[in-house]
Amino acid sequence: MRELSLNILDIAQNSVAAGASRVEIEVREDTAERTLLIRISDNGCGMSEETLRRVQDPFYTTRTTRKVGMGIPLFKMAAEMTGGSFSIASEVGKGTVVTALFRTDSIDFTPLGDAESSVCALVTMNENINFVYRRRLDENEFVFSSDEIKEVLDGVPLNEPSVAKWIGEYLTEHAESLRLTASPENQGGQSEA
Amino acid sequence: MKSIEELKAIRDKARAQMNIREENEDGNIRVVVGMATCGIAAGARPVLNAFVDEIAKRGLHNVFVAQTGCIGLCQFEPIVEVMVPGQEKVTYCKMTPEKAVRVVTDHIVNGQPVAEFTIGEATK
Numbered sequence: 001m002r003e004l005s006l007n008i009l010d011i012a013q014n015s016v017a018a019g020a021s022r023v024e025i026e027v028r029e030d031t032a033e034r035t036l037l038i039r040i041s042d043n044g045c046g047m048s049e050e051t052l053r054r055v056q057d058p059f060y061t062t063r064t065t066r067k068v069g070m071g072i073p074l075f076k077m078a079a080e081m082t083g084g085s086f087s088i089a090s091e092v093g094k095g096t097v098v099t100a101l102f103r104t105d106s107i108d109f110t111p112l113g114d115a116e117s118s119v120c121a122l123v124t125m126n127e128n129i130n131f132v133y134r135r136r137l138d139e140n141e142f143v144f145s146s147d148e149i150k151e152v153l154d155g156v157p158l159n160e161p162s163v164a165k166w167i168g169e170y171l172t173e174h175a176e177s178l179r180l181t182a183s184p185e186n187q188g189g190q191s192e193a
Numbered sequence: 194m195k196s197i198e199e200l201k202a203i204r205d206k207a208r209a210q211m212n213i214r215e216e217n218e219d220g221n222i223r224v225v226v227g228m229a230t231c232g233i234a235a236g237a238r239p240v241l242n243a244f245v246d247e248i249a250k251r252g253l254h255n256v257f258v259a260q261t262g263c264i265g266l267c268q269f270e271p272i273v274e275v276m277v278p279g280q281e282k283v284t285y286c287k288m289t290p291e292k293a294v295r296v297v298t299d300h301i302v303n304g305q306p307v308a309e310f311t312i313g314e315a316t317k
Contacts, residue, residue: 001234010233013262071230121228121241125260152197156204156211159257161249166203168242170195177194 003113004038004102007075011040011098012122014071016129018044018096023122023129027115028136029104031182035084036102036112043095052090075100082106116171119144124164127157133171137178144171210254222256222301223276224248229263235270236289243290244273247297256301269312275300284312 001007008025015023020042028037047055054060058073076086079100090096102109119133123146133144146158149167156163226232226241241258248256266272269286275296276282283306285296292310300306308314 006233006238009228009238010230013228017262074230117238117242121238121260124245125228125258149200152200153204156207159259160207160211161245161253161256161258162203162207163200164245164258165249166195166200168245170200173195 001074001078001110004036004078004110005113005115005118007071007078007100008038008040008115009118009121010071011075012118012131015040015042015044015096016122016126018042018046020044020095021129022132024132024134025119025122026134026136027112028134029112029138031138034103034105036104036109037099038102039097039099041095041097046092046094046096047090048092052088055088072098078102078110081108114172116175117168120164120168120171123149123167124158127159135175135178137182140178140181142174142178144174207254220255220278222278223274224256224258224301225261225274225276226258227262227264227270227272228260231263231267232270232272235267235287237271239290240271240273240288240293243293244297247294248301251297251302253297253301266312269315272312275306277301277304285310286312286315 001010008027012023012025023040023042026037026039030037051062055072056076058070072088075098079086079102082103083106084101084103086100088096088098115135119131123131130145130147135142150158153163158164158167224244226237226244228237228241241260244258248258264272266286271288273285273288273293273296274282275285283300285292285307288310292307296307296310
């Protein structure tokens with residue numbers, strides 16, 4: 001994966017497959033700590049302890065068409081090679097939480113890339129799931145919920161191309177504004193890094 | 194900055210066109226993009242965005258973009274299937290945003306599938 005945002009898209013597809021009705025995607029950047037936290041939580045079917053143990057193994061998959069499952073192992077590797085950490089918690093019937101912490105000053109840190117594009121793809125392709133997206137940069141936060149958009153749309157589908165385009169642009173503009181409103185002190189910290 | 198007001202205007206416009214479309218429900222064209230780990234790693238996301246953008250730009254209201262999982266042909270990803278009612282499904286492989294634009298213009302708008310991008314051509 002060339003960008004961590006692609007891992008987000010990939011891992012969130014597991015939540016979709018788990019039959020979740022609510023998926024929360026959190027992207028939290030801390031300039032002073034030089035960390036990036038990505039968390040994907042869902043209220044899907046969850047996993048048994050046995051499955052949970054095996055899911056980090058690339059040669060394990062629940063699929064029958066092939067023998068490998070690379071999604072979780074790739075994400076885990078991307079986090080651990082920066083000196084960060086990875087964890088996955090799950091309970092049958094309750095849901096799953098995947099958390100990855102990256103050290104952004106590591107030479108092996110994969111850039112986040114276009115996280116909003118991933119969120120947009122997930123939101124518009126899954127009409128029946130409420131996606132909550134939290135993007136945080138230090139003390140500034142932007143929260144998006146697909147249920148709020150659905151309320152405005154009042155029956156017009158999220159995958160209507162003109163709607164999908166608006167959602168993508170809306171997400172991008174709000175994420176950019178976080179960067180613009182970041183305090184000068186933090187921006188200074190970033191340029192030093 | 195994009196506003197909710199703008200979204201309301203898009204909604205009203207889309208709804209007006211949907212009313213026409215509903216009379217002809219079976220006439221919808223479906224574009225399905227493979228979005229499993231293999232597809233995403235190969236570049237499916239920009240391909241999906243290119244389809245959505247081009248379809249929105251041309252105001253095509255009878256075309257829907259959807260996603261699917263891995264169909265077991267990972268080496269040909271990004272894979273896109275185009276389903277036009279009454280015609281055989283066309284499977285495109287190793288797609289790029291540029292190829293996506295051509296599929297919209299040649300296949301979806303003008304009804305001429307782009308043979309050179311198809312999986313049949315790639316496996317020859």
